[in-house]
Amino acid sequence: MVSKWNITTTYVVLIAWLLLASSVFTQFDGGNVSIVNVFGQTTILANPRAAQIMQLAGYAIIGIGFLTFFVFGIVRRNRLSTPLLLMGLLVVMTDFSSAIAGASAIGNPRIIALFALFLGASVLPRGGGARLGVAFFGFSVCVASGIFLLVNYAAAFRTCRVDKCGPLGNLFFGVTTGENTIGLIVATSIPCIFLVLRGATRWILAVYLLSVVYISGSRTALQVALIVTILVVVTGMSSTSMGGIWRRFLTIGTASVGLALGIVLPYLPLNPTDFTNRAYLWKLASAQLEDSQLFGFGALIWGNQVAVGTISRDEAYSVHNQWLDIRYTTGALGIALFIILIVIALRQADKWTAPQTALLFIPVIYSGLLERTWAFGLLDVFGWMAAATLLALEPAAEPAANTSSVLTEALAQRGHGTERVLTGLDNTNPRGAHGN
Numbered sequence: 289m290v291s292k293w294n295i296t297t298t299y300v301v302l303i304a305w306l307l308l309a310s311s312v313f314t315q316f317d318g319g320n321v322s323i324v325n326v327f328g329q330t331t332i333l334a335n336p337r338a339a340q341i342m343q344l345a346g347y348a349i350i351g352i353g354f355l356t357f358f359v360f361g362i363v364r365r366n367r368l369s370t371p372l373l374l375m376g377l378l379v380v381m382t383d384f385s386s387a388i389a390g391a392s393a394i395g396n397p398r399i400i401a402l403f404a405l406f407l408g409a410s411v412l413p414r415g416g417g418a419r420l421g422v423a424f425f426g427f428s429v430c431v432a433s434g435i436f437l438l439v440n441y442a443a444a445f446r447t448c449r450v451d452k453c454g455p456l457g458n459l460f461f462g463v464t465t466g467e468n469t470i471g472l473i474v475a476t477s478i479p480c481i482f483l484v485l486r487g488a489t490r491w492i493l494a495v496y497l498l499s500v501v502y503i504s505g506s507r508t509a510l511q512v513a514l515i516v517t518i519l520v521v522v523t524g525m526s527s528t529s530m531g532g533i534w535r536r537f538l539t540i541g542t543a544s545v546g547l548a549l550g551i552v553l554p555y556l557p558l559n560p561t562d563f564t565n566r567a568y569l570w571k572l573a574s575a576q577l578e579d580s581q582l583f584g585f586g587a588l589i590w591g592n593q594v595a596v597g598t599i600s601r602d603e604a605y606s607v608h609n610q611w612l613d614i615r616y617t618t619g620a621l622g623i624a625l626f627i628i629l630i631v632i633a634l635r636q637a638d639k640w641t642a643p644q645t646a647l648l649f650i651p652v653i654y655s656g657l658l659e660r661t662w663a664f665g666l667l668d669v670f671g672w673m674a675a676a677t678l679l680a681l682e683p684a685a686e687p688a689a690n691t692s693s694v695l696t697e698a699l700a701q702r703g704h705g706t707e708r709v710l711t712g713l714d715n716t717n718p719r720g721a722h723g724n
Contacts, residue, residue: 662677
């Protein structure tokens with residue numbers, strides 16, 4: 289593991305913990321205070337010092353992002369990642385849409401920090417280093433949450449909601465401020481655990497992370513973690529065994545089914561109470577989009593509806609579907625840009641790395657059915673997930689002129705990774721890790 293640690297690993301881990309710093313402080317300070325009025329409405333009193341920590345973290349990310357781009361993009365002239373640059377453009381479009389909707393002024397420091405996050409990531413090496421960073425972050429969140437559980441049990445858990453409860457009779461927040469937050473962070477790291485580690489170690493850690501997802505009470509995260517784990521069990525995929533028709537069929541097929549469901553689900557004729565009232569949110573968002581089809585409303589308008597009682601506080605962070613959320617925040621222009629960047633990112637996968645690429649995309653695809661996992665208008669860990677996922681994708685290697693495609697495919701199906709196959713054939717000029 290240590291030999292694979294590189295600048296991308298450091299960037300991924302550092303940015304992630306900066307984004308989580310305010311939540312960690314809030315939890316160790318006793319957690320957010322909830323007040324329920326006589327009408328049963330809950331008001332969350334945010335920790336004022338946590339807001340200051342988040343502001344400082346934002347400034348730090350601005351400095352790190354722009355410095356990374358200057359050193360690796362301008363001085364060293366690393367090749368730019370087009371999908372990550374387009375994600376930065378999507379952040380700008382979200383900010384622009386918020387300004388048009390009258391929700392905020394252009395150039396908020398937190399939006400600049402989110403843009404800097406993607407800008408810095410766009411010039412870093414992709415592949416194993418990023419996967420190690422994602423795996424390490426997920427594992428470290430679990431460890432930190434375990435330590436916090438021993439320090440302050442009451443703050444680590446929260447009372448069950450009417451519609452949700454964990455297996456222990458409560459919801460586990462750990463060092464985050466929500467069961468979905470810790471659940472999705474850990475579930476997103478599980479594919480990287482399988483792709484970075486080997487032997488019994490990866491299974492021990494995977495079971496540990498899966499147990500944390502289970503006790504969190506996040507149903508979406510648990511479904512994602514189980515899908516990933518089952519796919520790895522069935523296909524036997526690992527860091528040195530990725531190729532083969534069977535693996536491609538199962539992983540790409542699973543990802544494709546989830547992708548199709550995520551796109552069409554909000555527009556199906558559902559009852560408003562379906563999917564724990566998410567169908568109501570989808571119908572509401574779709575109806576409001578009639579007034580701003582092209583640009584959407586930005587990242588703030590949706591949450592502002594809590595004040596008028598249209599949605600609850602628990603529903604305020606998104607429209608609870610990845611594709612509809614992007615359409616709501618950036619309109620037709622934003623969803624078109626999102627599709628373009630995803631297509632460009634997927635084009636880098638060849639037939640040997642395609643199963644790995646599908647596995648890394650499965651967390652956002654399946655959590656995106658009922659949640660918004662990638663955020664482009666709010667500075668939080670979910671924006672980091674988008675950058676980390678694209679950084680974790682393995683650039684397709686270009687076989688040497690004397691490399692037999694038949695031999696390479698045969699070796700890949702026997703369980704040898706693409707990198708080992710090409711190395712054994714004296715390929716000294718693979719496509720760099722900085723390609724699009």
